[in-house]
Amino acid sequence: MLDVPFLPFCAFLGTLGLLCVAMVGTWCQHWRGGFSLDGSSRTFNWHPVLMVTGLVVLYGAAALVYRIPNTWSGPKLPWKVLHGSLALGAFILTVLGLAAVFCFHNSQGTPNMYSLHSWMGLGTVLLFSCQWAAGFGAFLLPWAPTWLRALYKPIHVFFGSTILMLSVASCVSGINEKLFFSLKNGTMEYKLLPAEAVFANTLGLLILIFGVLVVAALARPSWKRPDSDSPDSRQPLLSAER
């Protein structure tokens, strides 16, 4: 494929990710009434912001750590810690994002977990929690034997991309659903494409593009760590030999 260097591509991806975060924040602040913790729709507004920030952008950053050429020489341990910490940050934001929507539903008397968006979203978060726990247990703690790490690594890599795809699909269906809920009166109907609809639809497309580009970057052979199967890559955080 076209010979694009990783770091400028990564800078572009970072800009695109920050744009997505800024746009979802602007949408909720400017058109949906801003943020609060009182159980109202302003509490719900934390949900899209935290999900896009955690489950898409920060998750994407965590996934790309091992594609940075600086990680290819020297000890891998600091990069493992960075990868795990970014993923943990993404997971914490995601859980807070779930708490926001559950708090909103409960205070409004709305049932939880009925839409396809919610089923897919919660499934994605559950997969993410398994992925983080299994990654921590296999690659950072000292007890997993080398053969188990070698067996699990491609599964971890596969689910890394899969969870991001599912996150993006969840975000897009959620934005679509929220616009149908919110834009249903007079000149503000979704089907009349008011400014908010154009803005949030554009946000949805940018999230899609971000997800596709991160998955593409992860799949690109020349951007992978050349010695990704060396014994050093299986060094745990707390080495049993120490």
Added chain:
Amino acid sequence: MLDVPFLPFCAFLGTLGLLCVAMVGTWCQHWRGGFSLDGSSRTFNWHPVLMVTGLVVLYGAAALVYRIPNTWSGPKLPWKVLHGSLALGAFILTVLGLAAVFCFHNSQGTPNMYSLHSWMGLGTVLLFSCQWAAGFGAFLLPWAPTWLRALYKPIHVFFGSTILMLSVASCVSGINEKLFFSLKNGTMEYKLLPAEAVFANTLGLLILIFGVLVVAALARPSWKRPDSDSPDSRQPLLSAER
């Protein structure tokens, strides 16, 4: 990763794809009033059926042709024709599926192309049309030079998986949207999770699983044609040398 042979996996995928087609047909027939060509919601019902059948299941089958071990020996041309024909069949069903929703909207006086689902879906179909035309021009017609084929091939492969991911995301957001439109009265509200909602949510999850498994099969190194970069793989349908 786990050592699963391709053909049983492929049979499982085929069963899952047929189940998705049967379920989307059942949903529209049993709960949404069936099918017609009169511009009513029964015309709309062709839209989900044709999109799931064409843009997801048949598209997935087309994408997997080169993973069948029988394609690895002997001339590649018949498999190229099969790949292109299945993709063309998927594209025709997709265009008919778009025609169904445009016909329904126009006869109801509903604007077209306002929701994020529609933007993403049409973008996916446009990408698919470019992909088919570029693939046909580069790999089946005799005029593309070998260097251009070699340059374009990884791009074609990348967009092959990407379009499937976008198709799945479009289907899922569309099912979510349709359920909010349809289930809004009395005991049939979506949030009360009537049988239709459980059925269609399950369909959405099965479509997701189908898409993820096809992308995983495409990405699995041991299932790729070993000589995928050999000159034979660039043999056009109508060879200029003949």
